[in-house]
Each structure stands twice: as C-alpha cells, then as structure tokens.
Amino acid sequence: MSESPEGSASVGELVLSLRGISKNFGAVSALTDIDFDVHAGEVVALVGDNGAGKSTLVKILAGVHQPSSGTINFRGRPVTLPDPRAALTLGIATVFQDLALCENLDVVANIFLGNELSPLRLDEVAMEMRAWTLLNELSARIPSVREAVASLSGGQRQTVAIARSLLLEPKLILLDEPTAALGVAQTAEVLNLIDRVRARGLGVVMISHNMEDVRAVADRIVVLRLGRNNGVFEPDASNQDLVSAITGASNNAVSRRAERLRMERDHSAQAGEQHP
Amino acid sequence: MTEQGNSTPLALDRADARVKHAAGIGGAVRAFLDRVRSGDLGSLPVIVGLVVIWTVFTSLNPVFVSSSNLVNLLFDCSTVGVIALGIVCVLMVGEIDLSVGSISGFASAMVGTLWVNQGWPVALAILAALAFGALIGSLYALLFNRLGMPSFVSTLAGLLAVLGMQLYILGSTGSINLPYGSALVDFGQLMVMPKWVSHTLAATPGSAMLLSGLRTVARRRAANLSTPSVAGLVLRVATITIGLELIVAYLNQSRGIPWMFGLFVGLVVAMNYALTRTKWGRSMTAVGGNREAARRAGIKVRAIYLSAFALCSLFAALGGVLAAARLASASQQAGTGDVNLNAIAAAVIGGTSLFGGRGSAYSALLGIIVIQSIASGLTLLDLSSSLRYMITGAVLAIAVIVDSLARRSRASHGRA
Numbered sequence: 257m258s259e260s261p262e263g264s265a266s267v268g269e270l271v272l273s274l275r276g277i278s279k280n281f282g283a284v285s286a287l288t289d290i291d292f293d294v295h296a297g298e299v300v301a302l303v304g305d306n307g308a309g310k311s312t313l314v315k316i317l318a319g320v321h322q323p324s325s326g327t328i329n330f331r332g333r334p335v336t337l338p339d340p341r342a343a344l345t346l347g348i349a350t351v352f353q354d355l356a357l358c359e360n361l362d363v364v365a366n367i368f369l370g371n372e373l374s375p376l377r378l379d380e381v382a383m384e385m386r387a388w389t390l391l392n393e394l395s396a397r398i399p400s401v402r403e404a405v406a407s408l409s410g411g412q413r414q415t416v417a418i419a420r421s422l423l424l425e426p427k428l429i430l431l432d433e434p435t436a437a438l439g440v441a442q443t444a445e446v447l448n449l450i451d452r453v454r455a456r457g458l459g460v461v462m463i464s465h466n467m468e469d470v471r472a473v474a475d476r477i478v479v480l481r482l483g484r485n486n487g488v489f490e491p492d493a494s495n496q497d498l499v500s501a502i503t504g505a506s507n508n509a510v511s512r513r514a515e516r517l518r519m520e521r522d523h524s525a526q527a528g529e530q531h532p
Numbered sequence: 533m534t535e536q537g538n539s540t541p542l543a544l545d546r547a548d549a550r551v552k553h554a555a556g557i558g559g560a561v562r563a564f565l566d567r568v569r570s571g572d573l574g575s576l577p578v579i580v581g582l583v584v585i586w587t588v589f590t591s592l593n594p595v596f597v598s599s600s601n602l603v604n605l606l607f608d609c610s611t612v613g614v615i616a617l618g619i620v621c622v623l624m625v626g627e628i629d630l631s632v633g634s635i636s637g638f639a640s641a642m643v644g645t646l647w648v649n650q651g652w653p654v655a656l657a658i659l660a661a662l663a664f665g666a667l668i669g670s671l672y673a674l675l676f677n678r679l680g681m682p683s684f685v686s687t688l689a690g691l692l693a694v695l696g697m698q699l700y701i702l703g704s705t706g707s708i709n710l711p712y713g714s715a716l717v718d719f720g721q722l723m724v725m726p727k728w729v730s731h732t733l734a735a736t737p738g739s740a741m742l743l744s745g746l747r748t749v750a751r752r753r754a755a756n757l758s759t760p761s762v763a764g765l766v767l768r769v770a771t772i773t774i775g776l777e778l779i780v781a782y783l784n785q786s787r788g789i790p791w792m793f794g795l796f797v798g799l800v801v802a803m804n805y806a807l808t809r810t811k812w813g814r815s816m817t818a819v820g821g822n823r824e825a826a827r828r829a830g831i832k833v834r835a836i837y838l839s840a841f842a843l844c845s846l847f848a849a850l851g852g853v854l855a856a857a858r859l860a861s862a863s864q865q866a867g868t869g870d871v872n873l874n875a876i877a878a879a880v881i882g883g884t885s886l887f888g889g890r891g892s893a894y895s896a897l898l899g900i901i902v903i904q905s906i907a908s909g910l911t912l913l914d915l916s917s918s919l920r921y922m923i924t925g926a927v928l929a930i931a932v933i934v935d936s937l938a939r940r941s942r943a944s945h946g947r948a
Contacts, residue, residue, distance in 0.1 A: 340830070344830070354824075356829070357822070360821035361817060365818075369826070369829040369831070370830035371829075372811040372814055376811070378814065381748065381757065382755075385757060401545060406943075407945075
C-alpha cells in the first residue's frame with residue numbers, strides 16, 4: 257500500500273481542507289471523522305463502494321447537507337455551507353450526476369440559466385460571446401451554441417454542464433460520476449476536459465466507480481469505506497490494493513485472479529529456468 | 533478557434549466545420565425547410581389551417597371575408613384572446629388552468645355589481661375584478677407549491693367554486709345590464725382607431741424589427757460572431773410591413789381596427805417580450821422544460837409558478853371585463869359554455885405545447901383567430917351551435933395530434 261502522507265501531493269495552494277467531518281442521518285452515521293484535502297491544480301478522485309459516503313461528502317461540499325460535526329476550511333478560512341447558493345458564492349461548483357440541463361433551451365441559455373446578463377433585456381450577444389470563450393478554453397467540441405441541448409450527445413452535454421459550472425469562476429469543482437453513462441469516445445472527451453480544468457489551476461474532486469478513468473486523470477485517489485477514510489493512493493497503485501481498500505477484503509475475485517496470474521508467472525519463470 | 537494562417541479569420545461560432553450554416557436568403561429558406569421537416573413547425577400549421585378555413589368559408593359565403601365581418605371578428609377575438617394569453621403562461625410551465633371561464637364570468641359579474649348596482653367608479657370596479665383574478669391564481673399557486681395539489685384538480689375545483697360565487701353575487705335577477713354610452717361599453721362595441729393611428733401602428737413592428745435587427749448585426753460583428761443576413765432581415769421586415777399595411781387598409785374600408793383588439797395585440801407583444809427577452813421568461817421556459825434543473829440553477833421555482841398562475845387568472849379576469857363590455861351585460865351565462873375550452877384550444881392550436889417549455893405569446897393571437905373564424909363562418913352559414921361545438925372540437929383534436937406528432941419527430945431529429 258503506497259499511502260502518501262498528507263501534503264506530499266501538493267501541487268499548489270490548499271483550496272479545501274476538511275477535518276473530522278461526521279454526518280449522521282438519525283441513528284445512521286453516513287460519515288465518520290473524515291479528513292480530506294484538495295489543492296489548486298489537483299484532481300482528487302473519491303472512490304468507494306455504494307453507500308461508502310461519497311455522495312454525502314459531495315453534498316456537504318455543495319451545501320445540500322450540513323455536517324453534524326467537523327470543520328471545513330476553504331482557502332485557509334473556516335466556512336459554513338448552509339445552502340447551495342453559499343457554496344456557489346464561495347467558489348465551489350458542482351456538476352451533478354444527472355447533469356441538470358434544460359433540454360428545451362439552447363446551450364447559451366443553459367450555461368447562463370439563473371445568472372443571465374441584464375435580466376430585463378437579455379444581452380444575448382454578450383452571453384453568446386462568453387459561452388464561446390468558456391467552451392474554447394475547454395477546447396470543447398460543441399457544433400453550435402444556438403441549438404437546443406436536446407440535439408447534443410451525452411459527452412457534449414457533460415461538456416456544457418462543466419462549462420456551466422465554470423461560469424462563476426469557481427476555485428473548486430465537484431464532479432459526481434462524470435463518465436457514468438458515457439461511451440468510450442465521450443468518456444475520453446470528458447477526461448480531457450478534466451485535464452484542462454486542472455490546467456486552469458482549479459481543484460477538482462471527481463467521484464467515479466471506474467478505476468481506469470480514475471487512474472487516467474487523478475493525482476490522488478481517496479478511498480472511503482463505510483463512511484470512514486480508508487487510505488489515500490497514488491494513481492499507479494495496483495488494482496488489487498484499491499479494490500481491497502474499497503471492499504475491505506483482501507480475498508475477492510480481483511485479488512484471487514492477481515494471485516493466480518502471479519503464480520502462473522512464477523511457474524513459467526521456473527520452467528524457463530529449468531529448460532533454457 | 534480561429535485559424536492563424538487563414539487570411540479571413542473565422543467568426544467565433546463558425547469554427548466547427550461539421551455544422552451547416554445558412555447564408556443569404558436561399559440559406560434562410562433552406563434552414564426553414566430543414567426545421568419544418570424535423571418537426572419544428574412553429575406557426576406553420578396554424579397559418580396553413582387558417583388559409584384552409586378562410587378559403588372554405590369564403591367559397592360557401594363570400595360575406596365571410598368582407599371587411600365588416602372581419603372587424604366584428606376582431607372585436608370577438610379580443611375577449612377570449614386575452615384569456616388565451618393567460619393560458620399560454622400556465623402551459624409554458626407545464627400546468628393548466630381549467631377555471632379561466634369561471635374567473636372571467638365572475639370578473640364581469642363583479643364589474644356589473646360594483647359599478648352598476650353599488651355605484652363604484654368604473655375604474656375601481658375593474659381594478660377590484662383584476663385583483664380578485666390575481667388572488668385566485670395565487671391561491672392555486674399556493675395549493676400547488678405548498679400542498680402539491682395538481683393544478684388540474686385545484687382549478688377544476690376552482691371552476692365550480694368561482695361559478696358558484698358568480699351565481700351568488702348576481703342573485704335572483706341573473707343579469708345586470710351595463711349602461712350604453714358608457715366608456716366601457718363603447719370600448720367593447722364601438723371604439724375603433726382613426727385611420728392614421730392604425731397605419732402608424734401597422735408600420736411599428738417592421739421598423740422595430742429593422743432597428744433591433746441592425747443593432748444586433750452591428751454588435752455581433754463587433755463581437756466577432758457570425759452575423760445574420762441583412763438582406764433576409766430587410767426582406768422579412770418588408771413582407772411584414774406591407775402585409776400589415778394591406779390588412780389595415782382593407783379593414784379601414786369598413787369601421788377600422790377596434791381599440792380593444794389593439795389592447796389585445798399590445799398585451800401579446802408585451803408578453804412575447806417578457807417571455808423571450810427577460811430573465812423571468814427564460815426561467816418560465818426552464819421550469820416548463822426541466823423543473824429540477826431550474827431549481828438547481830438557483831431559479832426560485834415556486835415564485836415562477838406563482839407568477840404563472842397569478843398572471844393567468846389576471847388575464848382571465850381582464851378577458852371577463854372585456855367580454856362584459858362587448859356584451860354590455862354581466863349575466864349568469866358569462867364565462868360558461870365554451871369560453872374555457874376556446875381559450876385553452878386557442879393557445880394549443882396556436883402552437884403552445886401542452887407538455888410545457890414550448891410556446892409563444894403569439895399562439896394566443898393566431899389560435900383565437902382560428903377559433904373565432906370557425907365560429908363566425910358557421911354563424912354566417914346559419915348552422916346551430918351543436919355543429920359549431922363538434923367542428924371546434926375536431927379542430928382542437930387535430931391541433932393536439934399535430935403537436936404530439938411534431939414532438940415525436942423533434943425527439944427523433946434531436947430537437948427539443
């Protein structure tokens with residue numbers, strides 16, 4: 257297990273730091289004593305089994321839930337996040353799993369939804385220009401911003417959702433399962449996008465079940481298990497280590513296969529030595 | 533992104549070679565045909581329907597297109613048209629108000645009682661009726677927002693309750709006659725625009741389109757965005773202005789354009805601006821399209837529902853006042869019968885979707901002209917109201933079928 261000590265993965269300024277976060281829903285403790293750090297220009301993957309508390313943690317950061325105890329430090333200052341607006345104004349943007357786009361509106365309208373320029377006389381030209389700037393910064397491939405979102409592919413919609421979250425110049429962006437429900441090419445497109453968001457110096461938290469995607473972009477992998485921290489990994493950690501940290505069992509299908517492969521390799525190596 | 537080596541830098545939104553861009557007038561026509569083929573019909577079905585209806589009725593009775601009949605048609609359009617404009621508001625957020633007929637009837641009864649029987653100033657009586665309308669709509673919104681009561685049910689209950697209130701305040705007499713010669717009745721029956729006013733107003737939309745269009749072109753060019761074709765704009769403006777001027781000139785051969793119809797069109801234009809060019813309108817469309825997405829975008833969804841229901845009932849009450857002025861009476865029959873369904877049918881026939889998130893204020897105008905044309909044509913043919921109901925019902929069914937088919941086609945062509 258290649259657990260890295262706190263701070264060793266530092267790329268830039270410490271954007272977000274959680275200490276001792278717990279969240280109880282009645283008698284159930286969804287999160288217990290969570291410590292979690294994100295730096296500027298860093299992608300932190302949050303992995304764990306179903307019910308490990310990933311989504312609860314993201315909802316706390318998005319201001320949807322309030323922690324039962326613990327402290328949240330954002331850019332060095334202790335903060336509270338009583339509602340989603342508070343998180344947004346601080347500079348924490350969230351891209352929810354089910355995208356939250358309006359299919360009947362065009363791309364510009366979706367990006368600016370709720371933040372339109374000049375409310376009584378919408379400034380379409382300025383909004384369209386800003387939308388193109390945002391999309392070009394992400395090197396996004398959107399054919400036209402004046403088409404309804406209904407005509408876009410899943411990857412393009414994810415792009416619009418991410419561009420939308422960047423509109424308010426956030427410091428930290430939370431992505432809840434950004435590649436679930438996407439095809440191979442579209443997944444690659446979104447992972448490229450995450451790279452570019454990191455290059456802009458933002459902290460990125462990404463929830464995913466797909467270890468390949470996580471390895472492709474993450475700088476650190478934080479494992480949650482049953483609402484507790486269960487290790488921090490480098491992206492080159494072995495699948496076996498990750499799976500056993502996630503499931504809490506060292507004896508499972510992944511570890512057994514790894515064991516089998518290792519033994520086969522050893523056998524063939526021995527056979528090779530005996531018959532040169 | 534602009535190509536560095538390219539001598540003519542591409543506009544910000546023209547970099548993707550995969551997208552077809554219509555250029556010039558031919559391009560605009562081709563883009564329009566593409567849109568129609570994919571099911572984005574806009575106002576096309578209603579205009580085609582109107583041409584068919586007018587052709588049929590004119591061939592059966594030439595009086596139908598006489599300018600005096602058309603002026604009467606415009607008087608009749610205005611009352612239910614205003615109610616239909618309110619229906620557009622609730623349909624935009626994907627809800628419905630079935631009680632608009634009752635509210636309009638009660639509003640006319642209120643004006644009759646307060647003004648004629650109680651001796652209030654007429655303006656105050658009208659204001660009271662409008663305030664009552666907005667109050668009823670706010671009540672529906674409260675039931676919807678706080679108790680989750682479907683608008684279908686709450687407004688059905690409202691239909692009965694408000695009708696009961698109308699019968700109650702009219703009491704045993706059953707009907708109140710509004711005095712002839714009063715400003716309100718004149719407005720509803722006689723007042724038409726002077727010729728120069730109607731011609732000036734007919735030229736207004738074209739000039740406004742031209743000015744704002746040229747301004748947009750200039751701003752887009754400055755912002756390095758592609759610009760729509762100026763020739764196409766001029767062509768559109770010319771068509772609209774000449775068309776409107778011809779219509780006005782024809783109607784001016786008889787009495788002229790009613791001021792009441794002017795009020796209705798003014799409200800339609802104002803509502804169109806509010807729905808397409810303000811943050812409120814954008815929020816209405818968003819709530820109708822995807823309520824949860826709107827909520828997460830920070831839109832106050834409850835306030836949007838409140839504004840939609842309150843506006844709808846307010847317009848219903850105004851329509852009732854206009855209807856009272858048109859008939860010079862407030863009776864127990866006001867707002868009953870087909871008023872409700874005509875208003876809803878007008879909005880739907882005009883192209884506002886029953887499923888929310890798609891629609892335009894102009895659908896109330898176009899739809900009510902269709903409905904009143906049918907009514908007027910059948911009256912001229914001396915057919916009974918039984919046939920009128922059947923034919924209007926069939927037209928409504930056809931309109932909803934067109935809406936559903938277009939919706940399916942849009943889905944398969946990747947349009948909202």
